[in-house]
Amino acid sequence: MNRISLLLFVVFLSACATVPEPTGVTFVHLNDTYRVGAVEDGNAGGFSRVVTLVRELQAEGRDVRILHGGDFLYPSLESQLWNGLQIVDAFNFMDAVAPMYAVSGNHEFDRRGPEQLIAAVRASEFDWLGDNYTFNTGAADVDAALQRAFTFEAAGRKVGVFSLTLHPDDGGNERDYLEYNGDYVAVAEETIRKLEAQGVDLIIGVTHLHIWQDVELAQLKADYPKLAFIVGGHEHEPEYSPGSDTQAIVMKGASNARIVWAIDVDFDAAGSPRISERKVVLDRSVAFDPEYEVLADKWRTRLLDKFPFLEARVGTAALPLDSREVTVRNEESNWGNFIVDQMRLAYRDGEADLAFVNGGTLRIDDYIDGDILFEDIGRTFGFSSYLRQTTLTGAEFREVLEAGYRGEGPSKGYFPQISGFRVCIDRGRDSGDRIVSLQVPGGEGWQEISADTEYSVVVPDFLYRGGDGYVIPKDRPATPPGSELKYLVLDAILAAQARGETIGAAVTPENRRFHELREDGERCFNEGP
Numbered sequence: 095m096n097r098i099s100l101l102l103f104v105v106f107l108s109a110c111a112t113v114p115e116p117t118g119v120t121f122v123h124l125n126d127t128y129r130v131g132a133v134e135d136g137n138a139g140g141f142s143r144v145v146t147l148v149r150e151l152q153a154e155g156r157d158v159r160i161l162h163g164g165d166f167l168y169p170s171l172e173s174q175l176w177n178g179l180q181i182v183d184a185f186n187f188m189d190a191v192a193p194m195y196a197v198s199g200n201h202e203f204d205r206r207g208p209e210q211l212i213a214a215v216r217a218s219e220f221d222w223l224g225d226n227y228t229f230n231t232g233a234a235d236v237d238a239a240l241q242r243a244f245t246f247e248a249a250g251r252k253v254g255v256f257s258l259t260l261h262p263d264d265g266g267n268e269r270d271y272l273e274y275n276g277d278y279v280a281v282a283e284e285t286i287r288k289l290e291a292q293g294v295d296l297i298i299g300v301t302h303l304h305i306w307q308d309v310e311l312a313q314l315k316a317d318y319p320k321l322a323f324i325v326g327g328h329e330h331e332p333e334y335s336p337g338s339d340t341q342a343i344v345m346k347g348a349s350n351a352r353i354v355w356a357i358d359v360d361f362d363a364a365g366s367p368r369i370s371e372r373k374v375v376l377d378r379s380v381a382f383d384p385e386y387e388v389l390a391d392k393w394r395t396r397l398l399d400k401f402p403f404l405e406a407r408v409g410t411a412a413l414p415l416d417s418r419e420v421t422v423r424n425e426e427s428n429w430g431n432f433i434v435d436q437m438r439l440a441y442r443d444g445e446a447d448l449a450f451v452n453g454g455t456l457r458i459d460d461y462i463d464g465d466i467l468f469e470d471i472g473r474t475f476g477f478s479s480y481l482r483q484t485t486l487t488g489a490e491f492r493e494v495l496e497a498g499y500r501g502e503g504p505s506k507g508y509f510p511q512i513s514g515f516r517v518c519i520d521r522g523r524d525s526g527d528r529i530v531s532l533q534v535p536g537g538e539g540w541q542e543i544s545a546d547t548e549y550s551v552v553v554p555d556f557l558y559r560g561g562d563g564y565v566i567p568k569d570r571p572a573t574p575p576g577s578e579l580k581y582l583v584l585d586a587i588l589a590a591q592a593r594g595e596t597i598g599a600a601v602t603p604e605n606r607r608f609h610e611l612r613e614d615g616e617r618c619f620n621e622g623p
């Protein structure tokens with residue numbers, strides 16, 4: 095080697111030392127995101143923090159890909175104006191930082207007609223994925239945009255992706271512009287075979303299904319060892335099912351990117367992948383990305399142009415009102431209590447006996463503290479919610495309410511916020527038989543609901559029609575849908591403001607409406623034997 099060559103060789107070596115070679119691929123997974131900005135007063139989640147995380151991983155030399163498990167176009171305050179185009183803009187920004195792949199969730203199809211979906215897909219620079227559904231929108235370019243049996247190169251290896259979304263039988267939206275196949279395992283298996291035929295090194299699933307369906311799919315690894323992991327959505331708090339030789343890893347993050355997953359995949363010389371997954375909490379310790387913040391500010395300005403009164407104060411909170419999703423979908427919320435109390439006052443013929451609303455109706459995912467702004471009402475109700483009043487016997491009501499406490503795992507959109515009664519449940523018992531005690535006011539305090547007495551009941555029309563798995567008897571007179579909940583709540587806050595009153599009351603051991611038995615020997619409502 096002559097002197098020049100030697101010099102070049104040394105320069106080459108030192109270049110290798112300073113610019114890290116891509117060592118492997120890191121997948122950043124998020125799901126169920128509705129906000130351009132962060133939540134919890136800016137302290138949690140948000141795409142800005144996702145971008146910061148992605149850039150940090152890239153600086154470490156990782157080839158980063160962003161995966162999204164669905165539910166992003168709707169519902170939100172902004173989507174009532176822009177039909178999710180604000181989120182598409184944010185996704186396009188992220189896609190430019192690191193390639194992004196998203197499966198449709200049920201909320202992408204909230205609109206009855208295809209026009210808004212067509213506009214969203216046309217505006218998208220990120221990839222829409224789907225193997226068990228087809229767009230039949232009438233727009234050929236949009237229908238062809240959905241990626242199936244999809245592969246991409248990452249860190250010099252070929253990655254294959256299958257993706258599935260909820261069939262209408264499982265909570266998906268039935269639409270004229272969609273065709274579904276609900277046999278998830280069969281579609282996954284067929285797709286995996288196609289991907290293997292294309293010579294992929296790794297197979298992953300991106301889904302929007304119930305967690306138990308993902309865990310069932312994960313067993314395909316026994317027959318298809320290249321299947322490494324499945325990342326999903328629909329649930330709003332983190333889910334994890336560990337992997338083995340016969341079981342792929344299953345992961346879901348927390349809604350609004352409060353918690354995301356970072357999944358490192360490194361290939362050895364023989365091409366075998368080593369997987370290392372970790373949850374990343376995106377809290378105040380993760381800075382906003384200054385470039386993304388320009389985009390966030392743009393949408394904030396547009397929103398204020400449309401609703402100049404958005405930051406107007408309509409009332410005052412007596413204490414921090416907790417409407418985080420982790421609260422309204424799992425336990426009693428003081429903001430939920432105020433809202434459901436208004437439902438009982440919706441009709442002129444006096445206060446209704448009982449009312450409940452599914453926690454998933456309350457979309458703000460935030461605390462409301464100090465001033466209550468018009469924006470807080472707008473964000474709480476991401477979609478219209480009209481009420482109905484009917485009559486049920488105590489026995490019927492108890493049976494209806496059991497649906498609110500069914501199933502496994504935390505954080506369900508169908509978990510009810512309640513008024514006019516208190517309930518004690520035991521999740522150790524079978525679904526459908528978990529209510530230990532359901533009490534209404536009576537005598538000196540509370541008494542068990544009377545099985546044969548008729549009670550007036552107010553619920554959202556969505557639940558009356560069977561939404562979220564509640565089966566409400568239809569053989570009694572019911573009011574037509576009316577009295578939108580958003581305006582009922584706004585009216586009540588403005589009226590309280592005029593009287594000089596504040597909003598909200600603390601949930602205490604003495605006044606709580608919801609009690610879950612967690613320990614042996616624990617008594618409902620902590621009462622004596």
Ligand SMILES: [Zn+2]
Nearest residue numbers: 165199200328
């Ligand atoms: Zn969903």
